[in-house]
Amino acid sequence: MKPTLVARRTVAGSSASFSGERDEGFVEILHSILHSKQSWRASLTNPFISGRLRPRHIELLLLRTVDSDPRLLLRFFNFLGLHLRFPHSPLSFSILTLSLLRANLHWPASSLLHSLVSRRTSPAIAFDALSKSRNLCRFSSTSPFDFLIQAYLQNSMAMDAFGVLKLMLGSRLVPETRTVSDLMNGLLKIRRFDLVSQVFDEMLRLGIQPDVFVYTAAVRSFCELKDLVKARETICHMEVNGLNSSIVPYNVLLHGLCKCTKVFEALEVKNSLQSKNLKADVVSYCTLVLGLCKVEEFGVAVEMVREMLNYGLVPSEAASSAVIEGLRRKGRVVEAFDLVDKLGKFGLIPNLFAYNALMNSLCKNGKFEEAESLFAKMEEKGLVPNDVSYSILIDSLCKNGKIDDALVLFGRMEQEGIKGTIYSYNSLINGHCRLGRLTKAEHLFCEMKDRGLMPNAATYTSLITGYCKQGDLDNALKLHNEMPKNGVHWNTRSFTAIINGFCRANMMKKATELFDEMVELNVMPNEVTYNVMIEGYCLIGNTVRAFELYDAMVENGLVPDNYTYRPLISGNCLTGRVLEAKEFVDDLHSENRVLNNMSVSALLHGFCREGRVSDAHSVCQEMVGRGLEMDLVCYGILIHADLKQKEIVRSNSMLKEMIRKGIKPDNVLYTSIIDAYSKFGNFAMSFHLWDKMAQEGCYPNAVTYTVLINSLCKAGICQCSDKRQDAVKLIADMAGNGVLPDCISYSTVIHEYCKAGDLKKALELWDEMVKHGLKPDTLAYNLLIHGCSVNGQIAQAFALHDEMIRSHVKPNWATYTALIHGTCLKGASREPD
Numbered sequence: 001m002k003p004t005l006v007a008r009r010t011v012a013g014s015s016a017s018f019s020g021e022r023d024e025g026f027v028e029i030l031h032s033i034l035h036s037k038q039s040w041r042a043s044l045t046n047p048f049i050s051g052r053l054r055p056r057h058i059e060l061l062l063l064r065t066v067d068s069d070p071r072l073l074l075r076f077f078n079f080l081g082l083h084l085r086f087p088h089s090p091l092s093f094s095i096l097t098l099s100l101l102r103a104n105l106h107w108p109a110s111s112l113l114h115s116l117v118s119r120r121t122s123p124a125i126a127f128d129a130l131s132k133s134r135n136l137c138r139f140s141s142t143s144p145f146d147f148l149i150q151a152y153l154q155n156s157m158a159m160d161a162f163g164v165l166k167l168m169l170g171s172r173l174v175p176e177t178r179t180v181s182d183l184m185n186g187l188l189k190i191r192r193f194d195l196v197s198q199v200f201d202e203m204l205r206l207g208i209q210p211d212v213f214v215y216t217a218a219v220r221s222f223c224e225l226k227d228l229v230k231a232r233e234t235i236c237h238m239e240v241n242g243l244n245s246s247i248v249p250y251n252v253l254l255h256g257l258c259k260c261t262k263v264f265e266a267l268e269v270k271n272s273l274q275s276k277n278l279k280a281d282v283v284s285y286c287t288l289v290l291g292l293c294k295v296e297e298f299g300v301a302v303e304m305v306r307e308m309l310n311y312g313l314v315p316s317e318a319a320s321s322a323v324i325e326g327l328r329r330k331g332r333v334v335e336a337f338d339l340v341d342k343l344g345k346f347g348l349i350p351n352l353f354a355y356n357a358l359m360n361s362l363c364k365n366g367k368f369e370e371a372e373s374l375f376a377k378m379e380e381k382g383l384v385p386n387d388v389s390y391s392i393l394i395d396s397l398c399k400n401g402k403i404d405d406a407l408v409l410f411g412r413m414e415q416e417g418i419k420g421t422i423y424s425y426n427s428l429i430n431g432h433c434r435l436g437r438l439t440k441a442e443h444l445f446c447e448m449k450d451r452g453l454m455p456n457a458a459t460y461t462s463l464i465t466g467y468c469k470q471g472d473l474d475n476a477l478k479l480h481n482e483m484p485k486n487g488v489h490w491n492t493r494s495f496t497a498i499i500n501g502f503c504r505a506n507m508m509k510k511a512t513e514l515f516d517e518m519v520e521l522n523v524m525p526n527e528v529t530y531n532v533m534i535e536g537y538c539l540i541g542n543t544v545r546a547f548e549l550y551d552a553m554v555e556n557g558l559v560p561d562n563y564t565y566r567p568l569i570s571g572n573c574l575t576g577r578v579l580e581a582k583e584f585v586d587d588l589h590s591e592n593r594v595l596n597n598m599s600v601s602a603l604l605h606g607f608c609r610e611g612r613v614s615d616a617h618s619v620c621q622e623m624v625g626r627g628l629e630m631d632l633v634c635y636g637i638l639i640h641a642d643l644k645q646k647e648i649v650r651s652n653s654m655l656k657e658m659i660r661k662g663i664k665p666d667n668v669l670y671t672s673i674i675d676a677y678s679k680f681g682n683f684a685m686s687f688h689l690w691d692k693m694a695q696e697g698c699y700p701n702a703v704t705y706t707v708l709i710n711s712l713c714k715a716g717i718c719q720c721s722d723k724r725q726d727a728v729k730l731i732a733d734m735a736g737n738g739v740l741p742d743c744i745s746y747s748t749v750i751h752e753y754c755k756a757g758d759l760k761k762a763l764e765l766w767d768e769m770v771k772h773g774l775k776p777d778t779l780a781y782n783l784l785i786h787g788c789s790v791n792g793q794i795a796q797a798f799a800l801h802d803e804m805i806r807s808h809v810k811p812n813w814a815t816y817t818a819l820i821h822g823t824c825l826k827g828a829s830r831e832p833d
Helices: 024-035 040-044 055-064 070-083 090-102 106-118 123-137 143-154 158-170 177-189 193-206 212-224 228-240 248-259 263-271 282-294 298-310 317-329 333-346 351-364 368-380 387-399 403-415 422-434 438-450 457-469 473-485 492-504 508-520 527-539 543-555 562-574 578-590 597-609 613-625 632-644 648-660 667-680 683-695 702-714 721-736 743-755 759-771 778-790 794-806 813-826
Strands: none
Touching: 024 040, 024 055, 024 070, 040 070, 055 070, 055 090, 070 090, 070 106, 090 106, 090 123, 090 143, 106 123, 106 143, 123 143, 123 158, 143 158, 143 177, 158 177, 158 193, 177 193, 177 212, 193 212, 193 228, 212 228, 212 248, 228 248, 248 263, 248 282, 263 282, 282 298, 282 317, 298 317, 298 333, 317 333, 317 351, 333 351, 333 368, 351 368, 351 387, 368 387, 387 403, 387 422, 403 422, 422 438, 422 457, 438 457, 457 473, 457 492, 473 492, 492 508, 492 527, 508 527, 527 543, 527 562, 543 562, 562 578, 562 597, 578 597, 597 613, 597 632, 613 632, 632 648, 632 667, 667 683, 667 702, 683 702, 702 743, 743 759, 743 778, 759 778, 778 794, 778 813, 794 813
């Protein structure tokens, strides 16, 4: 049942009774003091007066002098309260208020009631006191109650003001329309839209004529309550009463309609304004533009902006930005730029703001060239880019690995007299850290501090992440500990960065200490923090602790994702618990958790690693049945496992299925297949795949070359001169295709030449390898030393040993065995160092 607005009047007890009191003599003394020229303080602090003075005496004094000088009464009243801290009764406040109102002293009367309600006087007591004083003073006007409502509203006590209104209506007292309007707006501020609508309905029931402000408040309340039918009815009621001269209530209706996504109804309201002799203003248009953008009707929104411009109206920054951003999100960048250009010509919005907003959006979506174009056009139009403009481009360049270009732009910014900000420095530091340029990042870090820019948590997090990636955990921890000393609070991201570093280094004890410290400091771990810890424990085989963290994560209200599931699946598989990994996957499926290819490939790899390839295929089919779209990695794992078990038919079937689905093999998969066929001795198929790989634009990498060279050598094919020359050509082909051969590729062929006794060719290849900047390892040296030794070139063998020492490559037992064997064969007597 809807609660009624009219309440029964509450009778409050009076602080004084005027029957049976014999205080006339004492009140007469007070009256004399009031009009005396002597000091009030001296008279009132007299023990005879101060010991007997009670609130009822002031009430009697005020009643006796109610029609005399109200200003004198107010001064006397305030003197008692302020200087002597006398506790006036609500009735005294009320009597004096009526005296002031009778003399048309509205402001002092309002101030007096303001003082009364600021003492947290309840609406019932205040109303009762005013009612009683009206009767005692024979004051017919109801304006004191209007003033009381206003006093509560001015003290931000809208609910108490509403309480007074209920008491008035319960006593059949009608407030002024303005009072009702102010009360409704007060209730709107505290979002009591239900009460606003009740007040409005009660006004209409009592026949009180609303004004435009009341109608506006009512429309807003109905809109906020999503009662758009009632809102439109209220507008109609207003129009019937001839109060449609203001655009404000219509703007409120437009906002309500747009908020409820009824933008085309809002357009109809706007189009009907002309027939009502009203014109849409800036608020009307901007409301519509924002509403249209909300429902992604950007074309109509642009029309509204153009219509505004035709009428000479200025779109707000919010409206302009919403249209520009919306057009850009829809890929209509040219239109967005044209709109920015047009707005700039009219001089109606801050052009720099619009340009920066559009550039930022373009950069975030990888459209850096368009952003650069906008930046160039800013200067063409005479606009001066600010630090925000430069920071946007610098950040985008850094994120795309174009750190040198970013530095050039940073230098240009400073040449233009624009000082670098914490944001531009953070972007540059982060960019250098991503590329592993920690020295340069440190230089920028020191430079920004020298310039008076204090590093923030983002600065430290970038550096900590950079050091952790390089394995320099000491410096990372040093920076982490430095943060609070420099007034920078640790946050979730900074803690996660240092924890991740220790997890990757398999130092889980320290990672756990930092994790526990983080929780103790009330820096709450997020999903990424838990994922890092879970993966760290899985990597060292402690899946029990990993699953404990998983449970804690869920209990703390965090949502696991595939970055959580994948390490848990891999961890079980690596510790020989593939079936438990499968059970975990099934549990996730029963909880409606969706696994992606990354998680499923971890499970497939686990089955294949244990040689259970058929089971892997079965699991794969099960996952496909659950909606998984297999990707290149999943196919690659199964194909590689099939080839390893010589399941040629099944591997070919999988390869054809993959290609049929439009998934092209990459060089990793091709290398795997070429390696398998080479190990089978089917070099014809290996070279066929090699050619096919190149035809499809998928070029071999160093691993592909090494695999084929190594297989050729192991199969004994390189024992003849022609085949060895083919292997050398493969190495030359690597360099020609921009693939740098590694030590393994060179050493494999060098070893074959040594076995064939062709030391000249072996040494030529060695020199070529060194010339290309490759540093031979112990195995590479050992192979050539052994070749020289068995082929009687003991001097060359010892020269290689000496070179090995100079290059800080440590010889091992195989090195000395080869030298001793060669020395024995030669009959020489030189002993190794």
